[in-house]
Amino acid sequence: MERNVTEILTAADDSVSLINGVNNGSWTVDGLEQNEINDMVQRNVEHLEIILAYEEVVADDSDKTSYSDAISTGNAYIAAN
Numbered sequence: 849m850e851r852n853v854t855e856i857l858t859a860a861d862d863s864v865s866l867i868n869g870v871n872n873g874s875w876t877v878d879g880l881e882q883n884e885i886n887d888m889v890q891r892n893v894e895h896l897e898i899i900l901a902y903e904e905v906v907a908d909d910s911d912k913t914s915y916s917d918a919i920s921t922g923n924a925y926i927a928a929n
Contacts, residue, residue: 864915867889886925896918
């Protein structure tokens with residue numbers, strides 16, 4: 849089944865927003881323990897890694913910097929917390 853790259857990357861934007869929002873403090877995490885926040889960020893990092901590995905996404909020449917940056921940001925956040 850061929851996937852639409854634009855739709856895939858649009859869906860991935862949610863993970864980018866969550867990771868960046870948690871990192872900069874604009875994502876509401878009230879009531880969550882730090883380990884729960886880290887798990888949430890980790891799941892979104894893994895989601896982005898999976899998406900970036902899709903054949904269709906790899907072959908597409910769209911700028912994927914925001915997704916790679918969010919992966920790095922998420923990993924750094926988890927390491928620091």
